Amino acid sequence: MSIEVVEKATANKIAQVFLRLVYLNTPENFDYLLRKLQLMGALKSKNVLPAYSMLDSLTMNIHNVMSTRYQLDRxxxxxxxxxxxxxSSSALSIFRAGKGSCWVPFDMFMENAMDGRNLHAISSIEFLTELSKTLQVLNRATWQETFQALWISALRLVQRGTEAVEGPFPHLYSRLCMLLAIIPLSIATIVKEEADKLDGGTVSAIKGELVSSIQILVQFFVLLSPPPATVHLANMAARKAAVVLFNLKSGNENKYNSSKNSSSTKAVGNMLHLIVEACIARNLIDTSAYFWPGYVVPLEESPHAQESPWSSLVEGSSLMELKDALIVTPASSVAELEKLYSFALSGSVEEKLAASKVLCGASLLRGWNIQEHVVQMVLKLLSTFLPPDSKSDGRYVQRMPMLHALISGISSVDAVHILSMYGLVPEVAAMLMPLCEVFGSLPPSDHTNCNFEEASVYSVFSCAFLSLLRLWKFHRPPIENALSRNGVSVWSELRLEFLLLLRNSRSALKNLYNVSKSSIFQLDPSFQKPVYIDSFPKLRAWYFQNQACIASTPTAYNRPNALHAANIILKIICHKISKGGILSANPQSALNSSMGSPPPGVQEDMYQWPTLPAWEVLEAVPFVLEAVLTACAHGRLSSRDLITGLRDLANFLPASLAAIVSYFSAEITRGIWKPVMLNGTDWPSPAATLPVVESEINEILASAGVDINISSRPRSVMPMLPLPIAALISLSITVKMEEFSHLHGIIGQGIEICATSSSWPSMQIIGALWSQKVRRWHDFIILACSQSPFIRDNAAVAQLIRSCFTSFLGPLVDGRSHYVANRGVANLLGRTLHERARLVAAxxxxxxxxxxxxxxxxxxxxxxxxxxxxxxxxxxxxxxxxxPAHLRSxxxxxxxxxxxxxxxxxxxxxxxxxxxxxxxxxxxxxxxxxxxxxxxxxxxxxxxxxxxxxxxxxxxxxxxxxxxxxxxxxxxxxxxxxxxxxxxxxxxxxxxxxxxxxxxxxxxxxxxxxxxxxxxxxxxxxxxxxxxxxxxxxxxxxxxxxxxxxxxxxxxxxxxxxxxxxxxxxxxxxxxxxxx
Known part of the structure; x- marks a missing residue:
């Protein structure tokens, strides 16, 4: 009787509202009610079926209360x-295909994450985790469907990888990092959150959905085809499973041991095998995946497998003998990394140096199964080399070779991008700041030019300083300090203050919530203290000087020490000028100084580069640039001598490139410099390649559905550029950026800022000049230049937006949708490599x-x-x-x-x-x-x-x-x-x-x-x-x-x-x- 009364009460609409309030606001009380109902259901007796039929009805009422979704009567x-x-069949096919298209945010986010110009302050793992939870809710999908969409989007990302295009941008390794590291770690986060909320049975269920989402990938055999660079790795992953099966059949007790008897076992691998290994490494699935039907496909007549050098290292072989092999071979387990890390901490000086180089080699770029551990070890090792006392200059110099190896290792385009994907930009910036402060305060040991490949005071400082500046937009022009018409600041959020604030807040949160030791953010305890820019007076002084020079010209600031150093540098530059002459950094005499011969009695050795600390050189650079650029504008210094002087300065202290880029970027926004003729005599001429470059840019734009004319100048008019841009592009041509990609991270973005800040249409001219210099970057340069029309042309932006909708949804014809087969994500973002033409951009x-x-x-x-x-x-x-009636069907x-x-x-x-x-x-x-x-x-x-x-x-x-x-x-x-x-x-x-x-x-x-x-x-x-x-x-x-x-x-x-x-x-x- 009591069950019947409760059943009737819970069937009442008002009672259900009250119960729903309990469910939504005090879930612990509602959970108690559910447990009691489950207990009663478990104790059902066949003798009292009528009463327990009421119990079923009561349970249904309770579940209706829990169903909080409001169904809008559409x-x-x-x-x-x-x-x-x-x-019709066509309509049904469109409807079924449409559901998959609602996962397009995955594809768009992953492709955006591959843009190496944009570094992110938060990890792709966290962003992708939140996006996965969002799309799972909005698409009313199961976790299996969500995980499947993640895998497919990442596989498409890999297939869109531009292996054939060379250039200073993230390549295939970064795309594979997304597939084999970021996504498994995101899924691991989701599984852990579900485990914290629910019981173990539900966790097993979500892991079962993950397994199903991986198994179903075999249907997408085109996407599973490995890129050429990963065929060997895929075959190794498949061979690992084949070895397990071989050992089981042969009765080997240690079925995971790759013994000599099984070394001849070969298998054909694809991207599925790499995905499975990535998930096994994170304990998301187990090795029962090796027994899936068709997972292992034997391969005959394959070359004999070679033993990994990492196995030899673990077994006790010498690190120095294996160094070269370890640098190019990624580690396969955390145990191998820990063995290497022990050398980095307690080995000899040579072993520490070798371990630092190995750690930043293939294991960092291609060790996807253990990449988060490699990243942690690299930063932990770097933080270990930083003495707690920032004034311990001697200890910094003592560790200079290891610091040089580590900083050089994390300065490559792919390495910086991987660190950004892991959200470690604030932490890396905080580690580089003390290095810049100390090494920038030390004088060099001699007068020679800096060699990036050798450890020295200038090379360590330049590498650390340029790497630091790449993490925040130091050269943004003054317009970014303004407000938009809606009062929103358009200044980039990746400012140095913002990075430090974010880094300090993260450290506080870790201490507050006691983050687990497995977190990739766990570094040396001494490094968990807050970091402020005021702790680094030299860096702080340059930081504010740079901001001041961006806001106004250097002549507005009277700095005697900087002027003295600038005059020394100008003497050295002028000494190498064919005409001979002396320029002065004094604002009052910069235009009136005589261009005579060097002063009498001055010896040749006085024109050697000064042994000044790097900070003093950087402080003087803006005054040097103002003097030489003004002299060039007034015809007192030839363009050739200008570029020669700038190149010599950059060779002496590569870090000065940052000051050069910052100065020229600011000057171009002032609009006071006249354009110069690119005639091939005074300045390099793009005439030979400019028509071809413009034609190829138009071709790319047309392929994307944008029809505009990028060249507004008549063919007969000689190309021109404003003087600061001409000087910067000429300097970039003389610098070997293809050898040191971190230099391009500074110069390339600086030139882009100059081009976007100037009203002069210059990007195609810059592209033509660059393509003449670095021919193997041609396709990369053309693709980069094809983005320039959208800088100031809203009509082009509107065309591109409409083209995106048309490619994804199909065209509109006479105000109605026109459905075509060629649409969806593949048409929006591009096809796989073998289906795509060279100069086509989706x-x-x-x-x-x-x-x-x-x-x-x-x-x-x-x-x-x-x-x-x-x-x-x-x-x-x-x-x-x-x-019409004939269309309704x-x-x-x-x-x-x-x-x-x-x-x-x-x-x-x-x-x-x-x-x-x-x-x-x-x-x-x-x-x-x-x-x-x-x-x-x-x-x-x-x-x-x-x-x-x-x-x-x-x-x-x-x-x-x-x-x-x-x-x-x-x-x-x-x-x-x-x-x-x-x-x-x-x-x-x-x-x-x-x-x-x-x-x-x-x-x-x-x-x-x-x-x-x-x-x-x-x-x-x-x-x-x-x-x-x-x-x-x-x-x-x-x-x-x-x-x-x-x-x-x-x-x-x-x-x-x-x-x-x-x-x-x-x-x-x-x-x-x-x-x-």
Missing amino acids: SRQLGVLVGTQPC PGFLYIRSCGLFPDNNFVCEEILKVVIERARALANDYSSKR DCMPLSAAWSMVEQISSLAAIMLCHAGGVNLIRLLYEHILPTLLLSAGEDKLGSAGHVCSLFEGCALAYVLLWSGASIWGVGETSAAYASIYTSKRQRIVDRHLEFMAKVMEGNIVLGCGETTWRSYVLSFVGLLVDFVPTWILEVKLETLQKLASGLRKWHKGDLALSLLERGGKKAVTSVVESLL
């Missing part, structure tokens, strides 16, 4: 009846590489919303009941229409996130979308008909939710992620809901149609309730009450109730009052 909302006639790829250069993110956002509205209207036309069901809305929204949202990040999403919520809804006019929202208005409102709601969720996440996030992305979510969402409430109260007059507005509000609130109830918890109670009141006036009481239910404990009273 068919009623759109006023469209779902067709009862069957869909629109999505070009968008990802260019969006950071767009001049006006507001325009980008408005243009994307325009395309979304057009696509929504096209969908409405496709499914409108007014279509080919229409898709309403669920397919909603799937198309989700595809449109997912692409629009991720494009917005990449274009402007957190700031643009804030503007979207607070300004851009409200303005669009308030705007009136002929093309206002809701002017295209009733069904179109419904689709418009729905699509905009989806875009808003997807864009916010893609940046902020759908629930609670990690502390590091929240500090950058999620911290302002509460305020932004609350403001937007407050805006909606004010409109519903009549305090704000709309410009759009009423149907569009109602569709937008109902869709957005329904999506909040369905997918992101955590957001509602953060909204003020007053805002929720106003919004719920407005919904009830629209006769949407259920939606209003669902909204209040998710308001947390503060809203319980409001829920009760709404029921009474």
